[in-house]
Amino acid sequence: MRSPHQERRAEPDCEPISSSLTHGIATRLLGNHPVRETLPGGAKLNIDRLLPFLCVYRRDPKRQDAGTGLFVTSEASYLNAPGAATRRKGMRHLVRHISEAASSRMGAFLILEVWSGDDRHVPQAVDELTGEPLLPGPGFRILTRLPRAPQGTVATLEFELQRIKIHRQAARVDINLRSRNHPPRMTQLISATEAERINCYVPGLEICPIYRNPQTGETYEDVLRTLRRRVARALKKAFFTFALNHTSVRPQHYYVLGRKSLPKQVWTVDSQLANVSSQFKFLLLITPVNAGRSWHAFAESGYAEEPRFQYRPLETDPLLLKRRLLAIRTDRIEDPTLAHLFRQTQDELDRQITMLGDIGTPRFLPGSLQVYGAVEPPLLELARDVLRRLPDSGEDTSGIVSAQAFARRATQEIRHYRRHFWRPRRPGRVVAWRHSWRDGCLAVLPTSWSCRLDWHPTAVRQNSRGKSGCASFRPPSAPATLPVRASSRTATREADRRGIAGLVRSSSKWHGITTLKAFCKWMIAPGKSGPAHTEL
Numbered sequence: 166m167r168s169p170h171q172e173r174r175a176e177p178d179c180e181p182i183s184s185s186l187t188h189g190i191a192t193r194l195l196g197n198h199p200v201r202e203t204l205p206g207g208a209k210l211n212i213d214r215l216l217p218f219l220c221v222y223r224r225d226p227k228r229q230d231a232g233t234g235l236f237v238t239s240e241a242s243y244l245n246a247p248g249a250a251t252r253r254k255g256m257r258h259l260v261r262h263i264s265e266a267a268s269s270r271m272g273a274f275l276i277l278e279v280w281s282g283d284d285r286h287v288p289q290a291v292d293e294l295t296g297e298p299l300l301p302g303p304g305f306r307i308l309t310r311l312p313r314a315p316q317g318t319v320a321t322l323e324f325e326l327q328r329i330k331i332h333r334q335a336a337r338v339d340i341n342l343r344s345r346n347h348p349p350r351m352t353q354l355i356s357a358t359e360a361e362r363i364n365c366y367v368p369g370l371e372i373c374p375i376y377r378n379p380q381t382g383e384t385y386e387d388v389l390r391t392l393r394r395r396v397a398r399a400l401k402k403a404f405f406t407f408a409l410n411h412t413s414v415r416p417q418h419y420y421v422l423g424r425k426s427l428p429k430q431v432w433t434v435d436s437q438l439a440n441v442s443s444q445f446k447f448l449l450l451i452t453p454v455n456a457g458r459s460w461h462a463f464a465e466s467g468y469a470e471e472p473r474f475q476y477r478p479l480e481t482d483p484l485l486l487k488r489r490l491l492a493i494r495t496d497r498i499e500d501p502t503l504a505h506l507f508r509q510t511q512d513e514l515d516r517q518i519t520m521l522g523d524i525g526t527p528r529f530l531p532g533s534l535q536v537y538g539a540v541e542p543p544l545l546e547l548a549r550d551v552l553r554r555l556p557d558s559g560e561d562t563s564g565i566v567s568a569q570a571f572a573r574r575a576t577q578e579i580r581h582y583r584r585h586f587w588r589p590r591r592p593g594r595v596v597a598w599r600h601s602w603r604d605g606c607l608a609v610l611p612t613s614w615s616c617r618l619d620w621h622p623t624a625v626r627q628n629s630r631g632k633s634g635c636a637s638f639r640p641p642s643a644p645a646t647l648p649v650r651a652s653s654r655t656a657t658r659e660a661d662r663r664g665i666a667g668l669v670r671s672s673s674k675w676h677g678i679t680t681l682k683a684f685c686k687w688m689i690a691p692g693k694s695g696p697a698h699t700e701l
Contacts, residue, residue, distance in 0.1 A: 175255035182255030190259065192267040199426055206246070211499075213241035213424050215267060217412045218275040218404045219539055221260070222246065225350050232376050232384040233281040240404075243423045260354045273411040276317065276355065276367045277405065284379035302334030303392060304373030306342045313357065315366045318545070321406040322370075331375065331392055345369070364689035366411070372396070379619075383471045386496075390508075394501040404697070419563070423500075429677035434507055436494045445488060447517050450477055451524060475523050477638040483522040490514055 183205055185255055190210070193200050196687040200212040212219070220237040223228045224247045237243040244258065260276065268274040282304075290299040305326045308317055319340060329336040335403045347353050353366055376389040405419035416422055453459065453474035498504035513536060520532040566574075 182259055184255075184258075187255065187259045187262050191262045194266045195270065195291075197342060201428075204246070204259075208244065208245050208246040209238075210259075211238075211242070212263075213426055215270060216242045216404075216422065217267060217271050217273065217408050217414060218242055218277060218422075219244060219260070219263060219267075220400070221276060221278045221354065222352055223278070223348060224280075225348065226627060227350070228534065229382045230281055231382055233279070233372065233374070234387050235393055235499075236279050236372065236396055239393060239501045240400060241422060251593065257352075257354055261359060264355065265363050266496070268363045271408075271414050272364065273407075273414040274363065274365045275318070275407050275411075276365060277400070278347055278354065278367070278369045280369070281370055281374040282371050284377070284382075287373060287375060287379055289471055296484075299371070300332040300334075301375045303329050303331045303336040303375060305336060305338045306371040307338065307340045307368060308346045308370040308371065309340075309342055309345070309366075310346055310357070311342050311365055313360055314342055314663075315368065315411060317410045318366070318403050318407040319368065322399060322403035325402050326396070329392070329399065333386060337373075364411075366407070384505055388507070390501070397501050419540065427503075430494075431500070431503055434493055434495055434498060438507065438510055441490045441493070442514055443488075444481055445479075445518070445521065450521055451480065451583075474525075478520060483518045486518045487515060490518065508598060550700070646655045 186202070186204075190202065191198050194215050196210060197215045199214060200210060202210045204210055212288050218240075220240045220243040222234045222236065222237040222243070222245050234247055237245055244260070264274045264276065288301050288304070290301070291297060292299055303326075307322060307326075309315075309319060323338050323340060326338045346367050348369075353367070355365055359365070360367055372392075376392055377384045401419045401422050403421050405416060408416055408422070410412050453476060455475045457471035459474055463470065490511060493511060495504060495507040498507060515534060516536045518534065519540050520529060523529040523532055
């Protein structure tokens with residue numbers, strides 16, 4: 166075990182962050198361009214675009230702090246400075262320039278520094294009844310200083326953090342308005358005087374490290390992923406409140422403050438998962454090739470013998486597919502939502518590959534239940550109800566109608582429906598026309614109106630004589646042509662105002678001018694349109 170002095174000697178020489186790099190980053194932010202830089206000492210600066218916040222993580226080189234840096238990489242704007250990078254010259258200068266650039270454009274800026282608490286302070290509780298140890302619940306401390314304390318942002322962050330539940334325990338959230346807002350053994354990134362000058366707020370968030378083993382320092386990956394995803398949601402809502410209360414930007418939703426650009430690693434993982442998925446056709450391989458023969462054999466046995474299915478041979482070894490699948494580094498995805506989706510996809514492919522190896526064995530059914538789940542009780546009850554309502558196989562089926570008889574009965578029903586439920590609101594003349602594939606409609610006009618057809622060679626409508634044209638209407642009180650389009654609400658309201666009794670949209674082909682009765686007949690039997698012009 167090396168001493169802290171030996172660790173400091175093992176660190177590389179301090180290479181300062183140059184002024185040219187700092188000014189270049191600030192210039193890109195003022196132009197609303199993305200910034201993704203690897204700073205001296207391994208620090209990473211990622212700013213998706215000009216945003217009113219920056220999440221900062223600085224790890225003390227004297228302590229091991231596994232997993233905490235991942236909480237800031239979930240955001241669209243973060244600075245992750247592990248190890249010796251916290252002592253690099255120019256770090257405070259860089260943060261101050263970023264704050265000045267963002268505050269000059271948006272009116273204010275928020276720097277949220279995140280760190281973990283002492284592992285020795287993780288609460289250790291036992292069950293009062295059995296004496297068994299209880300898993301610790303999440304805990305947070307929000308640290309800021311008056312009067313530079315964004316009250317609304319702190320209240321939103323507190324409320325959202327209290328909603329987090331880990332190990333079936335709600336989070337404990339403490340607020341201290343008179344404490345240091347930076348990690349222990351660290352200095353402030355921006356002094357109070359500078360923060361007030363550039364209108365910058367610098368709260369701190371301390372996270373109880375329940376996501377790692379206090380003795381060994383190893384992280385509990387499942388707890389860390391869950392906590393990281395839920396903390397990221399709480400932070401975005403807090404940033405959303407800050408933007409509305411203190412800046413000139415007005416995001417429509419807290420999702421707007423997330424990432425818009427995806428790093429190359431996301432596309433690489435997505436391509437690798439798609440490549441593994443394309444190596445096997447799951448549904449085809451689990452479908453029997455002798456389904457018809459098996460059904461006949463099952464029926465001949467009086468539905469007593471269990472059918473024996475045959476399946477297509479596998480072209481690829483499932484173990485080799487699993488090896489390629491598990492080699493995909495989904496854990497390197499910074500965004501917790503995308504990482505969660507990729508991990509779920511990886512897990513589903515893994516279970517499907519296991520099912521391929523279990524085809525024809527009793528293990529296939531449990532594997533299928535793991536992937537697709539069991540039949541839900543409402544669906545099962547519906548299936549049983551259908552079976553109860555169906556006639557027995559021995560019943561007389563002479564009453565079954567043919568397809569032609571069913572079509573005739575359906576036609577009668579359609580005519581009955583149109584005769585009783587499709588009527589104009591007052592007597593009028595029915596005119597049907599079509600300007601394009603989407604603009605067909607049926608207009609019922611008062612009988613006092615005059616109607617004419619203006620034939621245009623560019624129209625696509627075909628009338629009964631084979632000529633192309635479109636219909637226009639000229640009421641006595643309005644010399645201008647009234648355009649009526651069923652796809653426009655404004656035209657529909659205008660038609661109602663001028664006296665058109667109604668509009669009916671149709672995606673079928675229109676055949677000239679027809680009465681309502683003839684039009685219904687044509688709709689039932691296309692191609693048999695009525696007369697070209699008839700009064701109702």
